Amino acid sequence: MSLTGYFRCWDCERTWTIADGLAENPDGARPQHQLTRVWTDTDESAATVESTAAGRTGEAATRFRRDGNALLADDGTPWGRISVFSDSAPGSFGGVNSLTVVSRPGQPTLVAGAGDRGVVCLWDAADGRLVHGPRPGHPDRVCSMTVVPLPDGRIILASGGDTGTIALWDPVTGRPVREPAGNWPGGVTGMCTATIPDGRTLLVTATPRGAVRLWDPVTGESVGRLNPYGSPIQSIAAIPMSVGHTLIAAADTGGRVHVWDPAVDDPWEEGAAVQLSGRALEDADHRAAAVAAVPTHD
Structure with missing residues (x-):
């Protein structure tokens, strides 16, 4: 039961299963689409909508995610480039x-x-x-x-x-x-x-x-x-x-x-x-x- 549920990655801003997060390079891991219960304005009834970690519908593009060496906003707008300093991998000299x-x-x-x-x-x-x-x-x-x-x-x-x-x-x-x-x-x-x-x-x-x-x-x-x-x-x-x-x-x-x-x-x-x-x-x-x-x- 401790492996059920989801978590949101701070780096890629996507939602994954907890089990995927415990494995290094898990085969078949894919971002999850979560179902959310919201209240409608008309008859106060509950409706089910689909939301993803890329951002909710109508939400301003204020979050960022990494795609390779590119830094992207939620809507895919490129904001810059990410450079990794050479020989700076964790473990090369202790982090x-x-x-x-x-x-x-x-x-x-x-x-x-x-x-x-x-x-x-x-x-x-x-x-x-x-x-x-x-x-x-x-x-x-x-x-x-x-x-x-x-x-x-x-x-x-x-x-x-x-x-x-x-x-x-x-x-x-x-x-x-x-x-x-x-x-x-x-x-x-x-x-x-x-x-x-x-x-x-x-x-x-x-x-x-x-x-x-x-x-x-x-x-x-x-x-x-x-x-x-x-x-x-x-x-x-x-x-x-x-x-x-x-x-x-x-x-x-x-x-x-x-x-x-x-x-x-x-x-x-x-x-x-x-x-x-x-x-x-x-x-x-x-x-x-x-x-x-x-x-x-x-």
């Missing part, structure tokens, strides 16, 4: 847990990904070609990555592991700049970069146990702390406010949102924590699971 974009002036944009086995790969974002990797460098599973632009124009890649290790990489050569260091319980669940008014660019790391640290990426020394109340952090992001001024936003495991100013030396000082709009937070009918910065036209 991809974290991604970040490496934008280098005058050079191709790269996508960096890290997997279960502590390796880092870099792909060319234009054609999906593997540029560097898999490069070993972590003794643990990599959970987070970010790009750190240095004052001298160089760009380095930072990665954090699930046992609290932090490593720095050269995206040009794909080799470690600094070997993994640190061993903080709970791992590094999030990383971002903050620019402060004195011209320094700092690496910000967060852990599920509430430690949010500021690091000098050149020396590897800890230069500050945020989150004085120690709320466990599950997501963190940098918010550029102006040239040389960045705020740090974070979501904790309780669904609350915090914003800090890393330019304030003492996290207990007034102004270190940026107060959010209480009314806006009350209007949110959900807990925040992740934070991100979105630039606007102004």
Whole structure:
């Protein structure tokens, strides 16, 4: 009885039997057509209509499905092309847990990904070609990555592991700049970069146990702390406010949102924590699971 019923695939947006979903490449598997009971407007009697996973009659084409390398809307309208990065199949190096974009002036944009086995790969974002990797460098599973632009124009890649290790990489050569260091319980669940008014660019790391640290990426020394109340952090992001001024936003495991100013030396000082709009937070009918910065036209 546990094999009866249907499920809707998030990828192809079609409905299949549960039994088909448990087999790899099942022979004869076909999308299912389900019969749905609806009420008519005339005599309030029940009628049976046929609906498919491709969308209901008259429904706006807002869902997408994959057909080979094409991305299609429900009505078949092509929306784009899907590219699979080379040598990135699951199992080749343990799967991809974290991604970040490496934008280098005058050079191709790269996508960096890290997997279960502590390796880092870099792909060319234009054609999906593997540029560097898999490069070993972590003794643990990599959970987070970010790009750190240095004052001298160089760009380095930072990665954090699930046992609290932090490593720095050269995206040009794909080799470690600094070997993994640190061993903080709970791992590094999030990383971002903050620019402060004195011209320094700092690496910000967060852990599920509430430690949010500021690091000098050149020396590897800890230069500050945020989150004085120690709320466990599950997501963190940098918010550029102006040239040389960045705020740090974070979501904790309780669904609350915090914003800090890393330019304030003492996290207990007034102004270190940026107060959010209480009314806006009350209007949110959900807990925040992740934070991100979105630039606007102004």
